[in-house]
Amino acid sequence: MEKSIQLRSWFIVVLFLLALGGLGYRLHQVQVEQHGRFAELALGERTRKVPLPSKRGSIFDRNGETLVKNEPVQHVVADRNILENLRICARGLSKAKGISSRQLVKDFAEEELRSRYAALVSGKLDLFFKGESPNLLKLLKERPNLVRIPLLRNVRYEDARSFAEMLRVERIAGIRFEDGVQRFYPNPRYLSHVLGYTNSKYEGQEGIEKSMDSVLKGTDGYRVIEVGGNGEEIAAYRGREVPALDGKNVHLTVDMGLQMIVERALDQAVAEYSPEKVTIIFMDPFTGEILAMGNRPDYNLATRAGDPNFRRNLAVSDRYEPGSTFKLVTVAAAYDSRAVSERDVFFCHEGHYVESRSVFIRDHHPYGELTPPQIIVKSSNIGSYLLAREVGARRLHDYTKAFGFGQRTGVDLTGETSGLVLDPDSRNWSAPTLSRVAMGYSIDMSALQMLNAVSTIANGGQLMRPHIVERVTNDAGATIEQNRPEAIRRVISEETAAMVRRAMIGVTLDGGTATRAAIDGYTVAGKTGTAQKPKSPRSAGYWNNRYVVSFTGFLPAENPKIAGIVVVDDPTKKEGEPSYGGTVAAPLFKEVAERAMRHYGIEPSLVRRKVTRSAPRSISAEFLPVSLPR
Amino acid sequence: MPRRRQHQRSSLAGLARWLVLGLLAAGLGSAIVCIRNQHVAKGDCKKELEREIRQLEKDIEVLDTRLAQVMDRENLVLRLHMQQSDLVSIDSHERIIDRVYVGGAPERFSADTTLDHVRETPYTPRH
Numbered sequence: 001m002e003k004s005i006q007l008r009s010w011f012i013v014v015l016f017l018l019a020l021g022g023l024g025y026r027l028h029q030v031q032v033e034q035h036g037r038f039a040e041l042a043l044g045e046r047t048r049k050v051p052l053p054s055k056r057g058s059i060f061d062r063n064g065e066t067l068v069k070n071e072p073v074q075h076v077v078a079d080r081n082i083l084e085n086l087r088i089c090a091r092g093l094s095k096a097k098g099i100s101s102r103q104l105v106k107d108f109a110e111e112e113l114r115s116r117y118a119a120l121v122s123g124k125l126d127l128f129f130k131g132e133s134p135n136l137l138k139l140l141k142e143r144p145n146l147v148r149i150p151l152l153r154n155v156r157y158e159d160a161r162s163f164a165e166m167l168r169v170e171r172i173a174g175i176r177f178e179d180g181v182q183r184f185y186p187n188p189r190y191l192s193h194v195l196g197y198t199n200s201k202y203e204g205q206e207g208i209e210k211s212m213d214s215v216l217k218g219t220d221g222y223r224v225i226e227v228g229g230n231g232e233e234i235a236a237y238r239g240r241e242v243p244a245l246d247g248k249n250v251h252l253t254v255d256m257g258l259q260m261i262v263e264r265a266l267d268q269a270v271a272e273y274s275p276e277k278v279t280i281i282f283m284d285p286f287t288g289e290i291l292a293m294g295n296r297p298d299y300n301l302a303t304r305a306g307d308p309n310f311r312r313n314l315a316v317s318d319r320y321e322p323g324s325t326f327k328l329v330t331v332a333a334a335y336d337s338r339a340v341s342e343r344d345v346f347f348c349h350e351g352h353y354v355e356s357r358s359v360f361i362r363d364h365h366p367y368g369e370l371t372p373p374q375i376i377v378k379s380s381n382i383g384s385y386l387l388a389r390e391v392g393a394r395r396l397h398d399y400t401k402a403f404g405f406g407q408r409t410g411v412d413l414t415g416e417t418s419g420l421v422l423d424p425d426s427r428n429w430s431a432p433t434l435s436r437v438a439m440g441y442s443i444d445m446s447a448l449q450m451l452n453a454v455s456t457i458a459n460g461g462q463l464m465r466p467h468i469v470e471r472v473t474n475d476a477g478a479t480i481e482q483n484r485p486e487a488i489r490r491v492i493s494e495e496t497a498a499m500v501r502r503a504m505i506g507v508t509l510d511g512g513t514a515t516r517a518a519i520d521g522y523t524v525a526g527k528t529g530t531a532q533k534p535k536s537p538r539s540a541g542y543w544n545n546r547y548v549v550s551f552t553g554f555l556p557a558e559n560p561k562i563a564g565i566v567v568v569d570d571p572t573k574k575e576g577e578p579s580y581g582g583t584v585a586a587p588l589f590k591e592v593a594e595r596a597m598r599h600y601g602i603e604p605s606l607v608r609r610k611v612t613r614s615a616p617r618s619i620s621a622e623f624l625p626v627s628l629p630r
Numbered sequence: 631m632p633r634r635r636q637h638q639r640s641s642l643a644g645l646a647r648w649l650v651l652g653l654l655a656a657g658l659g660s661a662i663v664c665i666r667n668q669h670v671a672k673g674d675c676k677k678e679l680e681r682e683i684r685q686l687e688k689d690i691e692v693l694d695t696r697l698a699q700v701m702d703r704e705n706l707v708l709r710l711h712m713q714q715s716d717l718v719s720i721d722s723h724e725r726i727i728d729r730v731y732v733g734g735a736p737e738r739f740s741a742d743t744t745l746d747h748v749r750e751t752p753y754t755p756r757h
Contacts, residue, residue, distance in 0.1 A: 066698040072688045157692045179688075186698040235680075236666075236673030260703050 047226050047239060054218025056183070056202050057247035059195060059209075061256045062289075062470055068195055068209070071184035074160035074177045076152040078121070078136055083174035086110060089117035095171040096120055121172055125151065128163050151175075154182045183209075188302035190263050191254065193295050193313035194413065194468065197304060206311055208250060208469070210414045215472055215481075218247040246475055253289035253470045253483075258282060258562075261595045262292040265566075265588050270296050273571035273584060279315045279447045280592065282564040285455035285554055287485035288464030290411070290448075291562060292592075317415040319444035320548050320567065323531030324379045324513075324581070326440030328500055329453060331372050333399035334387040336496040345369045348382040358432040361385055361439075373503035379513050379528060381439045388438035393424035396437065402491045403453040404463050405445050411466045412483075420444035440531060447550075451565040454552045457500045458525070458560040461492040501525050505557045508586075514551060517586035519594045521604025525560075526553025526589065528581030533570055546570050551585035555593055556605045562596055564589055 030038055059068040082088055090101035093116055097104070104113065115137075122136035129152060139149050155163075160177050167175055183198055196207020204213035224239030262280045269278045275296075282292045295314040299306050312318070334340045351366035361381050375383030388396055400406065406421030421443055422429050436442040448466060456463045465486040472481040492500075504525035508518045513528045529550040532542035549571060554563035566585040573579050597604075 065701070069695060069698060070691065071695045072691050157688070184695050184698070186702045187704065190703065233677060234670060234673060235677040236669040238673075256703065260707070 047224055049222050049224050052221035052223055052242075052244040054220050054244040055181075055246040056198070056218065057216040057249045059216075060249060060251045061254050061259075062252060062291075063255065063257075064251070065256045066186055067191065067252070067254075067256070069184050070181050072157050073154045073180045073182050074157060075150065075180045076125075076133070076155055076160065076163075077176045077178055078139070078149040078151055079174050079176055080140065080147045080149060083118060083121065083140070084114050085174075086113060088173045089113045092117050092120060092170070092172045117174075121174060124167070124170070124172060125175075128159075128166065129155075148176075154180060185301040187256070188300050189298065190256075191259055191294065192298050192301045193311070193315070194252070194254065194293050195301060196414070197301055206414060207313065208252065208413070211412050212250050212469065212472075216247045216250060219245040221245070248480060249473045249475070251470045251473060253284075253291065253468055254293070255291050255599075257599050258292040258592075258596055259294065261592050261599065262294045265592045266294050266296045266298075268591065269566075269568055269571075269584075269588055272574070273568060273579070275568045275571045277314055277318065277567075277569040279318070279567045280564065280588070281315050281447055281451050282562050282592065282596065283451060283455060283466060285458035285560050285563040286464070288452070288455070288466045289470070289485070290466055290468040293448075293468070313413060313415060315447050316409075316411060316413050317417050317446065319417050319419055319446060320569065321441050321443065321531045321534065322445060322450055322550060323440040323529035323548065324381075324384075325450060325454075325527045325529035325550055325552050326443065327376060327379060327384045327438070328457060328504070328527050329400060329403055329405075330384045330388050330391070330396065330438045331376055331503065332403075332457065332492050332496055332500050333396050334391045335372060335499055336399070336492040337391055337395055339390040339392075339395075340372055340387060342373060342499050343371060345371055346375065346383050346386045348375075348380050348386075351382070353382040353385070355435075356431065358430070359385075359435050361435055373499065373506065376500070376503035376527065377506035377512050379507075384438040385435045388434055393429070393434050396434070397421065397424050399491070400437075400443070402463070402489065403456060404488070405443065405449055405453070409446075409448055409452055409466050411448060412469045416448075417444075417446050419446060419449055440529060447565050447567045450550075450552055450567075451563060454527075454554065454565070455563045456491050457497050457504070458554040458563050459497075460494045461490055461497040463488045463491045501557060504553065508553070513580075514553075514582045514586040516582060517551060517553060517590045517593075519555065519590055519597070522555050522593075522597060522602075523557035523605060524553055524555045524590075524593065525557035526551055526586070528586060530580045530582075545573075547579055549579055549581040549584045551581050551589045553589060553593075555597070556602065558605060561600060561602055562593065564592060566592075 055070055058066060058070070061067055086105065087101075090104045090113060093099075093104055093113065094101045099107075108116065118137055118140055125133040125136060133151050136149070136151065139146075139151075143149065163175075164177055167173070181202075183202070185195070192207075194207050196209040196211075197205055198209050199205050202217065204210035204216065209216065221242040221244035223241040225233045225235075226237035226239070228234050262282065266278055266280055269275060278296045280292070280294050281290065283290045293313075293315050297307070297310040299310045304311075335342065346369065348363060348367040348370050350368060351363040352360075353362075354360040363378075363380050363382050365378070367378055367380050367383070370378060370380055370383045372383075372387060374380075375387065391399070400421050406419055408416045408418045422433060422437070424433075433442050452463065452466050455466075465488050467483050467486075469483050471479050471483060473479050504527055505523055506512050507514050507526050507528065508524040509515065514526050517524055517526050529548075529552070531548045531550075532544070533546040533548055535541045535543060548567065548569045550565065550567040552563075552565040554560040566588045568584050568588070571579045571584045577583055
């Protein structure tokens with residue numbers, strides 16, 4: 001009997017030992033062998049990795065005026081779980097109807113109560129957002145499986161707050177407000193081509209937003225948090241944290257004061273001439289800083305409605321044949337290469353010149369003998385060709401390339417074209433090509449390239465790299481990167497530049513082609529261009545009565561502060577007035593330049609000797625240049 | 631064999647030792663719980679402060695945006711126009727000369743005040 005008890009005791013002990021061994025083995029499995037997996041599972045239950053979003057940088061003009069910044073907004077979202085909660089429905093309706101919740105629950109069926117509450121919320125949305133909100137009732141019916149129902153995006157912060165307060169007072173629940181951010185443009189119609197825009201993920205798509213995307217966008221961070229049973233963070237047990245790095249701010253060289261003047265002139269050009277396109281650019285010829293840049297047609301940055309083609313920055317991406325403005329390059333090349341001197345005289349064949357069956361050139365007026373500066377002043381086609389012949393095709397091509405044509409300027413904007421410059425050794429170069437290039441045909445360029453070439457003449461012969469980004473700063477305002485003026489190369493000697501400058505002054509004086517660009521009190525140097533518009537970029541042939549007219553120049557000519565270009569594509573003729581560079585583009589240039597002088601406080605350099613308002617204006621009669629360089 | 635009475639008696643010193651150890655453990659445990667509670671409470675305070683700071687930053691950003699909106703140039707031009715003080719072209723014959731005193735205006739004009747003290751700058755009157 002005692003033995004049997006002993007045996008049973010041993011059996012129980014062994015059984016316990018086996019059970020303990022099994023438990024021990026499992027414990028070993030869980031705690032040692034699969035420790036990593038279970039630790040991760042346990043951690044996953046109570047920890048979460050929450051993103052710390054970075055802020056995209058802002059864009060400012062050269063004076064610190066805000067051009068683009070982030071605006072906190074709210075997205076309005078409906079929560080089906082709350083909207084269909086009977087207790088909440090009854091509470092909301094009770095406040096609205098003045099009946100107790102219990103009575104409501106008693107009087108109405110569940111579905112009826114829910115739909116009445118949804119109608120109440122929908123009505124509040126309609127009332128507050130004046131019909132901008134989608135129909136909540138319809139959405140609830142159409143998407144039965146959707147718990148989070150998006151209603152409105154990018155609601156102004158103040159509006160969302162007022163609406164939330166209204167809902168709180170009226171004891172309406174079920175509408176949530178989620179934080180969001182959108183790009184805000186104080187002047188959405190201005191500088192749109194330069195600034196560009198971002199997509200819904202805040203990635204730059206055009207303009208500065210795209211070209212400076214890597215600088216503007218920040219790096220998101222994250223934080224590992226521990227949550228309690230209610231899903232709320234227990235801030236005391238925060239884990240690893242990688243802070244978000246905000247994007248940097250970009251300061252442009254653009255001056256919004258001047259930009260406004262340019263935008264007004266662009267609107268004026270559209271109103272007066274209904275052109276296909278207009279471009280105006282102004283820059284500092286000594287530093288290459290772009291001070292203003294605008295095009296029409298344009299688009300509104302806030303809405304981005306309309307033809308997507310209107311979003312192209314024509315100033316850098318559109319190619320055009322410049323016409324006579326290119327004669328500046330021809331004359332500069334001829335003088336700089338010592339092929340001609342300033343006093344050499346060229347017979348311009350009284351306006352008709354026939355060299356061969358393919359080379360026949362006409363001038364607008366019958367000119368006789370002209371010096372190189374006079375060829376610029378009178379804009380003689382024949383004279384330009386005679387000079388180009390003296391230079392030679394190869395040398396003219398080399399100068400053309402040296403002036404920056406046929407290659408991108410390297411401006412910090414997207415979509416820049418390199419233009420087209422024919423090589424004299426290429427198959428496309430034919431017998432009449434030199435005569436055409438000499439007067440600005442058979443060569444394509446952007447308005448910025450032309451302006452940069454003119455700036456080279458204005459600054460004494462140095463080709464500068466045009467730039468629109470002045471500096472990059474951090475949130476504290478410290479400068480991280482600074483764009484300094486960069487001279488690419490010396491293209492022409494100072495002597496050549498001075499000679500071309502003097503000739504360009506003559507263009508705006510009596511007898512020149514752009515007297516309408518003259519500004520009282522200032523010496524304006526410039527050149528007009530009137531090029532026939534090609535019928536199609538791919539086919540030969542030009543329209544007889546459609547032109548691309550332009551004017552490019554700088555002032556004050558003796559010490560240039562600003563250089564600018566106005567290109568008007570296909571202006572509609574005004575009654576009794578031909579559409580030339582001198583009649584369409586030059587007055588627009590004057591409009592901007594005159595205001596710009598006042599904007600920058602540049603004092604007049606010409607003193608009035610004799611004020612006779614009725615007398616015809618003439619440089620010799622009325623004005624005397626104070627310090628005109630020779 | 632009858633058990634001796636003294637074997638069943640517990641030692642007072644031992645009991646006291648256990649009591650002290652127990653109290654110490656309880657005190658330590660309570661302290662840990664207390665500290666952890668405070669830790670959590672401080673964490674909640676920190677979270678609340680962070681939320682308030684975030685809210686303030688957002689408010690500042692919203693105000694900043696509204697300021698930028700008020701300074702919108704189109705509005706500014708419109709307001710200037712409505713106040714009839716917008717910029718209009720001025721012919722040079724309308725320009726008058728205003729005298730600006732270099733280094734401050736002289737206290738009193740006297741025979742000693744020469745033109746060396748003044749610099750002439752163009753002045754554009756408001757229309």
